[in-house]
Amino acid sequence: RTRAAWRSQRVGAELFFLETAGASCISDRAACAIESAALRNPDYTVWLLTILDMRDCRFLDNLLYLPNFRTLKIELNQLVKDSVLVHWYIKDDWIRSPFRINHLSDALRMLILWKYGGVYADLDVLILKSFGQLRNVVAREHFPDVGNSVMVFERKHPFLLRCLEEFSWTYRSHKWAYNGPRLLERVLAWFCPRNLLGKLPLVQCSGLTVLPNTAFYPVSYLQWRKTFLRNSTVDVMRTTTESYAIHLWNSYSRSTKTERGSAYDVLRKALCPKTYALLKKQNLL
Numbered sequence: 001r002t003r004a005a006w007r008s009q010r011v012g013a014e015l016f017f018l019e020t021a022g023a024s025c026i027s028d029r030a031a032c033a034i035e036s037a038a039l040r041n042p043d044y045t046v047w048l049l050t051i052l053d054m055r056d057c058r059f060l061d062n063l064l065y066l067p068n069f070r071t072l073k074i075e076l077n078q079l080v081k082d083s084v085l086v087h088w089y090i091k092d093d094w095i096r097s098p099f100r101i102n103h104l105s106d107a108l109r110m111l112i113l114w115k116y117g118g119v120y121a122d123l124d125v126l127i128l129k130s131f132g133q134l135r136n137v138v139a140r141e142h143f144p145d146v147g148n149s150v151m152v153f154e155r156k157h158p159f160l161l162r163c164l165e166e167f168s169w170t171y172r173s174h175k176w177a178y179n180g181p182r183l184l185e186r187v188l189a190w191f192c193p194r195n196l197l198g199k200l201p202l203v204q205c206s207g208l209t210v211l212p213n214t215a216f217y218p219v220s221y222l223q224w225r226k227t228f229l230r231n232s233t234v235d236v237m238r239t240t241t242e243s244y245a246i247h248l249w250n251s252y253s254r255s256t257k258t259e260r261g262s263a264y265d266v267l268r269k270a271l272c273p274k275t276y277a278l279l280k281k282q283n284l285l
Contacts, residue, residue, distance in 0.1 A: 013041075013043060013044045013045070013118060013119075014044060014045050014046075014047060014116060014117070014118035014119070015037050015041055015044045015045070015046045015047065015118055015119040015120075015121065015131070016047045016049060016109070016112055016113070016116075016118060016119065016120050016121070017030070017033065017034060017037070017046070017047065017048045017049065017120075017121060017122075017123050018049050018050075018105055018108055018109060018112075018120075018123075019048065019049070019050040019051065019054075019123065020051055020101050020104045020105040020108065021101045022051055022052045023050075023052075023054075024052070024054060024055070024057065025054055025056075025057035025058075025059065025060065026048070026054070026057060026059050026060050026123070027059065027123075028059055028275060028278075028279055028284065029123070029124055029248060029250065030059070030123035030124070031059035031060065031062065031063060031272065031275045031278075032126060032268050032271065032272035032275045032276075033121065033122075033123050033124065033125055033126055033127065033272075034046060034048060034063055034066075034069065034123075035063055035066065035271070035272035035273075035274060035275050036126050036127040036128070036271035036272050037121065037127040038063075038066040038068050038069045039066075039271065039272075040127050040128065040129055040130055040271070041068075041119075041127065041130050041131060042068060043068075043130075044068060044118070044119070044131075045068050045069075045070060046066070046068055046069045046070070047069075047070050047071070047072060048060075048069075048070075048071040048072070049071075049072055049073075049074045049108075049112070050071065050072070050073050050074070051073070051074065051076065052073065053073050054071070058278065058282075059275065059278065062274055062275060062278050063274065063275075065274065074108075076089070079108070079111065079112075080111070083111055083115075083164070084161065084164040084165050084167075084168050085107055085111055085164060085167065085168055087168060088107070088167065088168040088171055089107075093171065093173045094107075094171070094173055096173065097173035097174065098174070099173070099174075099175075099176045100173075102176060102180065103171075103173070103179050103180075106148065106167070106179050106180040106183070107164075107167055107179075109148065109151065110151075110160055110163050110164055110167065111164060113151060113153045113155070113157075113160055114153070114155065114156060114157065114160040114161060114164060115155060115156075116155055117153060117154045117155030117156075117157075118152070118153075118155075119131050119134075119150070119151070119152045120150065120151045120152075121149065121150045121245065122149040122150070122247070122250075123250075124149075124247065124248040124249065124250035124253075125149055125150055125216070125245050125246070125247050125248070126245060126246050126248065126264075126267055126268070126271060126272075127244070127245050127271070128240060128243050128244060128245055128246060128267070128271070129243075129244055131152060131244060134152045134244070135152060135153075135154055135209075136152065136153050136154060136157055136159070136207055136208050136209060137151070137152040137153075137208075137209045137210075137211055137215075138150075138151050138184060138188075138208075138209075138210055138211070139210065139211040139212065139213060139215040139216040139217060140201055140210065140211070140212055140213040140217070141181065141213060141217045141220065141221070141247075142213060142217070142220045142221065142222065143201055143212075143213065144197065144198055145181065145185070146181060146184045146185050146188065146210060147181055147184075147216065147217055147247070148180050148181050148183075148184055149216065149217070149247055150215075150216040150244075150245055150247075157207070158207075159187065159188075159191055159206075159207075159208055162187050162190060162191075163183060163184065163187045166183055166186060166187050167179055167183060170183075185197075188208070188210065191205060191206040191208055192205040192206060192208065192210070193205065197210070201213070214239070214242055214243055215242075215243060215244055215245075216243070216244060216245045216246075216247065217246075217247050218236075218239045218240045218243045218246055219236060219239060219240075219246060219247070219249075221247075221249045221252065224248070224249040224252045224253050225253070225256070226263070227246065227248060227253070227262065227263050227264045228253060228256050228257070228258050228259060228262050228263075228264050229259055229262055230259040230260065230261040230262045230265075232262070232263065233261060233262055233263045233266060236263035237263055237266070240263075246267070248264065258285075260285070
């Protein structure tokens, strides 16, 4: 589809998911993430942006009932054209990187938010409630680290432009997090006093807000198993009371069986009912 076609479908606030691995279908967890985002943010247009067309994908087709959900195959050359990233993209060191899928995603999420504004979320992030009035926000993953799995920004925010410049100028193809979460931290140090960033979980400065981990990462990567264990349900549910989202840490948990009655089982039943019903129908629970 053309850029004009994308513009014609864009209305109001937007929430973006990206699929940069070239997969032919999305997983049930990704479908649940999308469905939860659309249902909890009915005033947002929720986008799944892919680098390849997806056809005959049952989990994706199952989401077409959502009135505020759109899917679009993006043209990378067109998206990157005339942006700060163009030299990085053409030089193509990233194509030979063992982390090329991650690094492409790191770059595109910042570029899309800079160009269009809105919310970005990874496909292993379950959305628990509306993003409401959040603006120009990132959050701690595990203090003092900052994560890039969920970000909320107005279009053309100077922080994002500086991030894109930093990405293009300092790209390291052999380092996984250097071009993603660690990049955010380096650029934050340009906008916010280092003594505040290193001491306070909540920081507001220069038109930016760094939220504590409870906002988007209430369960840290060090405790990712708890989300899928029945005996940790009460603890996880209590931890997420004030959260906007919960990260499932797919890089660790992808092959983990979800126990019946676990926090994720309870949440997916409530937040992504159509996806849950399809899993049940296919005997995949």
